[in-house]
Amino acid sequence: VRAELTREITDIARRQLATEGAAGLSLRAVAREMGMVSSAVYRYFSSRDELLTALIIDGYNAAGAAVEEAEGACRREDYPGRWLAACGAVRAWAIAHPHEYALVYGSPVPGYQAPQQTIGPASRVAVVIGAIISDAYRGGALAGPWVSGEGPGGVAGPGGTGGGPGGWPVPRGGWPVPPVSFSPDADRLRESVLPGVPSDVAARALIAWAGLFGLVSFELFGQFENVITERDEFFRYAAASLGRFAGLPD
């Protein structure tokens, strides 16, 4: 029964988030809508920040669940399909919950410091996206070029043809090579979200990941106003292009 009420409080708080924004979230307003006195809420959340943390975790989880579900419905070998499904789910969830999206992927709430508990849920979307790239790579479906010596083969993709020093195809004028300082990051990524992929694949996956959220944020935050009219179609195209950038096939 306590859990039930806790959930009801976060539901109301989420609804208020949608009308007032994160900075306008108020314990008193939540209590009012609950038909409680403001101090009663302190039985459930010891401060406003704790409530905010709960909302952030919920937001990450909701986005993660939406992406997992959409991506999970695809054939495992359909890597571009999985990518498009994941991208589309991110966008659809963001459009359906713009204030929650802003809360977790937008500007930080001033004066609020995200606690450790948020990092697990925060990575769910990244895990899905990483798995797509990883699976495609290990399935030999990811287009080159690879940085010399790291790749297991794979088709020559939009990079075209050419010969790299390590025997893998590296096209003339191919992709830039990640800086050496990226190596430790790549190691960490391999251990978590991008098992088995070479550094340059990981680096481009990261850029595509940031690009995906750049597109969604631009759309939601108004930068595409008077620029793009048919947003659904354009987004699908853009997501496909980013997937191609990351090396995914057609």
Next chain:
Amino acid sequence: VRAELTREITDIARRQLATEGAAGLSLRAVAREMGMVSSAVYRYFSSRDELLTALIIDGYNAAGAAVEEAEGACRREDYPGRWLAACGAVRAWAIAHPHEYALVYGSPVPGYQAPQQTIGPASRVAVVIGAIISDAYRGGALAGPWVSGEGPGGVAGPGGTGGGPGGWPVPRGGWPVPPVSFSPDADRLRESVLPGVPSDVAARALIAWAGLFGLVSFELFGQFENVITERDEFFRYAAASLGRFAGLPD
């Protein structure tokens, strides 16, 4: 003298933005720091929203000026250099002024509706970036592929080789083709920031533009925490990759 005081007010407001965030911006606090009584500020700004609008316009202008300056210092034919300079300037300005960046490119301020006056300054950065792509295209330096029939030639780039129906090189497994619904948008873009470029070049420029801000936002808003350690070098690499994505040469 009136202009002087107006500037002083916005300066103080900008400083407060940096410590309290946009939602915490308060006319009273500004007045306090000015050594004025709160109502005196109304001589200069008739409401809090008007002050916010001034700050947004200043923010867009500052970002625009920084990008224009950095990009303007490059040799005109050095398209990739111009691109890297512009990207680097966006990021450097954002890091130097994180709250102003959040104000203009982050989540919208709840309850605030941006007036028309903001759209001019808002486009300064886009104009610079568009000019780089446009110049490179018209200079014949932009890599293919083009969508059939639209291009003026240009080198075959990361797309590799292949033959398109219109005679321009379109590689097997090349870039996706923008949806037909994008045509009117492309027309509009050609008239403003991307003169003369074909639709698919415009579309990829748009994606690279969103990707650039996705990278900057991810870095500033904390998504790269525990992911990327050497941010300067990685960003340079990522910007180069996005430039390549948009078709720029090495």
Next chain:
DNA sequence: TGTACATCAGTGAACGCGCGTTCACTGATGTAC
């Protein structure tokens, strides 16, 4: 050169509002003997 007047930047008090958090408390519920 001197006076009358208009302008307008800045004052000070007030309006009505909402906020987070604390604290001693009430009163229902369930448990132990």
Next chain:
DNA sequence: TGTACATCAGTGAACGCGCGTTCACTGATGTAC
């Protein structure tokens, strides 16, 4: 079966705070004659 007690959800008042905006006002400055 009945009594004493502990638990704890929710109350109500209060603390001290800041906010945007309004309004009648003061008093210095500059201008017109």
